[in-house]
Amino acid sequence: MKPDIPREQACFPIRVVMEMTNLSARQIRYYEEQGLVKPSRNEGNQRMFSIEDIEQFREIKRFIEQGVNIAGIKAIFAAKEQDKRD
Structure with a gap:
């Protein structure tokens, strides 16, 4: 059995994330x-x-602490997703 949890496997409840x-x-x-995070549902x-x-x-x-607003964070994440596809 592989001891590592796959990074994309949803396994933590909100309490742990907090x-x-x-x-x-x-x-x-x-x-x-x-729409910044899309958790799975059990x-x-x-x-x-x-x-x-x-x-x-x-x-x-980190972005919020640097003063970036939600719209800015969405734009950053969208650019990252586009880079992944290219």
Whole structure:
């Protein structure tokens, strides 16, 4: 059995994400509403986050601390996605 968790596998509930990112549940839900993070849902419809999602939240937090607004963060993330496709 491979001991590493795949980075894209959703396996962390919001409570763990709050602890790992120092974000509130409201902030996490807001960033999801804004389309910045797209968590999976389990059978009970609870949000489940991956390591990639947690890293995304940390990046959002850094941008916010630097004074970048949500529209700016969306533009940065869109540019990164475009770069991945090119």
